[in-house]
Amino acid sequence: MTxxxxxxxxxxxxxxxxxxxxPLSMMVxxxxxxxxxxxxxxxxxxxxxxxRVFQDTEVMSVFGYSVLIAIGSTLVSLLIxxxxxxxxxxxxxxxxxxIFSLTILPAVVPGIISAIAFRIYARLLGIExxxxxxxxxxxxxxxxxxxxxxxxxxxxxxxxxxxxxxxLGADPLxxxxxxxxxxLRPAMIGAGIFCLLLSFDDFVRSYFLGGYQPTLPVLIFSKxxxxxxxxxxxxxxxxxxLTAVLGVWAERSMRRMNGASR
Amino acid sequence: MIxxxxxxxxxxxxxxxxxxxGNAGQGPGDRIPFWGRVSGRRGYQALVDFLFASERRQFAxxxxxxxxxxxxxxxxxxxxxxxVSFLDAYPVAVGAQTHLTLKHYLLFFEESVYRxxxxxxxxxxxxxxxxxxxxxxxxxxxxxxxxxRQNQLAFLLLLLIPFWVGEIVRTFAIMIxxxxxxxxxxxxxxxxxxxxxxxxxxxxxxxxxxxxYLTSLYMLLPLYSALEKIPASYSEAASDLGAGAxxxxxxxxxxxxxxxxASGCTLVFLxxxxxxAAPVLLGGPSTTVFAETIxxxxxxxxxxxxxxxxxxxxxxxxxxxxxxxFMKFMGRLSSRGRR
Numbered sequence: 001m002t003x004x005x006x007x008x009x010x011x012x013x014x015x016x017x018x019x020x021x022x023p024l025s026m027m028v029x030x031x032x033x034x035x036x037x038x039x040x041x042x043x044x045x046x047x048x049x050x051x052r053v054f055q056d057t058e059v060m061s062v063f064g065y066s067v068l069i070a071i072g073s074t075l076v077s078l079l080i081x082x083x084x085x086x087x088x089x090x091x092x093x094x095x096x097x098x099i100f101s102l103t104i105l106p107a108v109v110p111g112i113i114s115a116i117a118f119r120i121y122a123r124l125l126g127i128e129x130x131x132x133x134x135x136x137x138x139x140x141x142x143x144x145x146x147x148x149x150x151x152x153x154x155x156x157x158x159x160x161x162x163x164x165x166x167x168l169g170a171d172p173l174x175x176x177x178x179x180x181x182x183x184l185r186p187a188m189i190g191a192g193i194f195c196l197l198l199s200f201d202d203f204v205r206s207y208f209l210g211g212y213q214p215t216l217p218v219l220i221f222s223k224x225x226x227x228x229x230x231x232x233x234x235x236x237x238x239x240x241x242l243t244a245v246l247g248v249w250a251e252r253s254m255r256r257m258n259g260a261s262r
Numbered sequence: 263m264i265x266x267x268x269x270x271x272x273x274x275x276x277x278x279x280x281x282x283x284g285n286a287g288q289g290p291g292d293r294i295p296f297w298g299r300v301s302g303r304r305g306y307q308a309l310v311d312f313l314f315a316s317e318r319r320q321f322a323x324x325x326x327x328x329x330x331x332x333x334x335x336x337x338x339x340x341x342x343x344x345x346v347s348f349l350d351a352y353p354v355a356v357g358a359q360t361h362l363t364l365k366h367y368l369l370f371f372e373e374s375v376y377r378x379x380x381x382x383x384x385x386x387x388x389x390x391x392x393x394x395x396x397x398x399x400x401x402x403x404x405x406x407x408x409x410x411r412q413n414q415l416a417f418l419l420l421l422l423i424p425f426w427v428g429e430i431v432r433t434f435a436i437m438i439x440x441x442x443x444x445x446x447x448x449x450x451x452x453x454x455x456x457x458x459x460x461x462x463x464x465x466x467x468x469x470x471x472x473x474x475y476l477t478s479l480y481m482l483l484p485l486y487s488a489l490e491k492i493p494a495s496y497s498e499a500a501s502d503l504g505a506g507a508x509x510x511x512x513x514x515x516x517x518x519x520x521x522x523x524a525s526g527c528t529l530v531f532l533x534x535x536x537x538x539a540a541p542v543l544l545g546g547p548s549t550t551v552f553a554e555t556i557x558x559x560x561x562x563x564x565x566x567x568x569x570x571x572x573x574x575x576x577x578x579x580x581x582x583x584x585x586x587x588f589m590k591f592m593g594r595l596s597s598r599g600r601r
Binding site for chain 2: 026203
């Protein structure tokens with residue numbers, strides 16, 4: 001490869017990084033502007049918007065509500081996702097390809113269709129719109145991501161681990177809890193954080209399945225529809241910081257696992 | 263990690279031996295682990311003997327919950343949506359009879375009010391998928407081929423962090439960027455290109471910009487993993503045989519990355535057809551997409567749910583058909599390249 005194309009390619013990469021970061025940094029900057037009016041130029045700076053966010057009991061309760069939903073749905077997704085992954089990574093059986101495609105299905109259904117389908121099905125199941133409905137929808141939607149991560153991890157596990165445990169007298173249940181589960185731990189942490197983020201940031205399912213109490217993205221959406229305010233910037237900035245911290249944590253957990261398996 | 267598991271295996275072997283010889287927990291200072299104590303109990307032994315008696319019973323235990331979950335929770339909602347789309351009324355009133363009907367589907371073909379948003383969604387999704395591919399391919403190529411392997415993760419992580427931030431927050435960021443007092447207009451003004459701000463917002467441009475911003479990661483990851491797999495020696499071999507940079511790319515690298523192109527485009531296309539919040543916030547009356555049309559049926563009382571369900575089915579079916587055709591086309595393209 002010639003030096004010229006190399007320079008051109010790195011410029012394209014740099015431009016893409018700028019493209020990805022500029023909108024978010026603009027938003028963060030606006031959260032510190034000392035004026036109700038979003039836009040340039042910025043004459044003076046303030047931390048007032050953050051103070052307001054932390055005093056706003058509505059925002060705080062919505063935040064707690066979203067965290068509860070994220071944790072609840074993540075626990076369900078992890079349990080079911082790991083279970084399905086262990087089944088799919090095990091020995092072959094009739095219909096495995098079909099079960100695998102059905103497992104992936106919720107991840108590929110376009111957002112609005114997924115939300116509508118869940119809304120209709122919730123009524124069939126008798127779940128009223130509200131916290132339980134949102135937890136359920138998020139849990140189902142996030143299962144495929146857990147399965148993909150766990151199946152990838154299981155494929156790197158030598159089968160003789162289990163055989164050794166069985167030879168030493170462990171029954172299948174003990175072999176699973178004492179050998180497979182510890183081996184899966186980093187993958188489960190990574191998948192779990194991923195689910196937390198997906199649930200916490202999800203809008204379309206929370207919007208169509210939520211009751212009167214909004215989740216954080218739904219609250220931001222309705223605030224945006226009634227007009228922009230730097231308070232939304234402050235809320236969004238807090239969300240970005242939380243997301244980045246959790247995301248880097250998940251990435252480190254997954255990377256450590258990839259490094260260890262080599 | 264490996265030594266960890268081995269330790270645990272050692273422990274579990276010790277504990278099961280201990281429980282078999284019947285003197286569990288009697289060694290001085292020798293704590294028997296939890297599972298060792300449990301597996302020593304007679305009731306547990308009986309339960310395990312019963313549960314794992316045969317291969318078939320073991321499989322049933324393992325597969326039961328996943329089968330039920332996948333069928334009722336993953337497939338169920340889609341099937342129920344399909345069923346409701348054929349009902350004349352839903353939810354069913356007490357004591358009323360329901361009839362199967364095709365009228366909700368016919369409504370779509372009769373009213374041009376609904377056809378326009380549908381066609382717009384399809385053309386937008388198609389064009390935006392292509393635009394995302396063109397924008398992201400060089401980035402993925404640079405990451406996979408020009409960055410040192412040990413730095414690749416860091417370079418990728420830099421791009422991943424912003425994409426973990428949710429749809430709404432990122433859409434809001436685009437609103438600020440493109441607004442009349444946003445950074446783009448400010449930059450153009452200070453450079454002297456314009457006197458008055460360009461109204462980017464609430465147009466097809468702002469929606470497109472926003473959707474590409476939301477989807478590019480889903481293009482980047484499949485492309486990167488496909489390109490990363492291609493050995494550098496292939497290009498070197500082509501170069502030894504006299505191929506120039508462009509020929510090497512067109513005849514070697516590009517065909518080998520078709521798999522990534524296919525899965526990236528499929529993902530991005532399916533996502534683009536389903537966006538709701540981004541078009542609502544970034545678009546105007548002239549950019550109504552089909553997702554907004556569908557959502558409209560669910561804001562009012564339940565009696566229009568079947569229409570909404572039918573429209574959602576139409577959208578799903580159309581996007582799946584286009585995706586399948588595209589996959590077939592890509593398959594043919596790559597098999598021709600191999601010959």
